[in-house]
Amino acid sequence: MSQIDNTWFSEVMAADGSAFSLKIKRKLHEEQTQYQFLEVYETETFGNLMVLDGSNMVTSRENFLYHEMLSHVPLFTHPNPKRVAIIGGGDCGTLREVLKHKGVEEVFQIDIDEAVTRASEKYFPELCESNNDPRAKLMWIDGIKWIQDAPKGSLDVIIVDSTDPVGPAVGLFAEDFYKACFDALGDDGVLVGQSESPLFHTASIIKQMYVDLRSAGFIEVNTFPFPQPIYPTGWWSCTVAIKSGAMQNFREQDARNAGFETLYYTADLHKGALVMPPFMQKILKG
């Protein structure tokens, strides 16, 4: 059995009887922001680690898995995305991926907590390398209110890159919010949200998302699982909802000829991820 002492950071999921630990070199930053307790550590093998309220958010080493799936799956699902909103995502990794799409004209990043972005600029500069792109508009306000106030039909893609459904993020997993997103999206609109662990949360959080997204008016909902070592179970997901068309008619050729580098996402991987494991299908579509 391995020795866990104060040179390790552990995120303990007590209710699920599991934990994930990283060997720490030192603590780089600690701050009680207006909204959450923010910590940054230097780890032995995962680069820097950002933690919010005790939950792992990002490491330098493996954030590409999450940020690429949350960005490229919805952007290649929409026929011609030009205006994109990222709700949450204050570490700016999703913003960087979205801006790789040349056809995108405007990206609004709305995170409630400016301290997350300031910490990311300092400890994850690679994630913030596109923050000065003229197409990027960064705001630090409540994303729920921003979506409610957005002009109808004004957005092509909405990406909910939020914390777990606790604290200020609870309302980002709610039917009212999905209805406001539906209204803010154009006819071909695509909504995606991070949707927790397929193993722990398919029968609870993800199933409820399906119910709420469908009653908000979306015609098709699909969950895309992907590996994510630092999140509970090491297996995470994003759930995509569309207003028209069919999820499997994504822009496969454009994804093949994307013209930018990805480390995880490919057109084939996108295709493969459309096939949900049978246990999920049974719970979500059965």
Ligand code: SAM
């Ligand atoms: N990858 C992460 C995960 O799945 O754990 C999420 C990372 S991102 C840092 C999450 C962000 O959501 C945080 O910066 C937090 O401030 C933001 N957030 C939470 N509730 C919000 C709200 N109502 N409006 C806007 N941003 C919100």
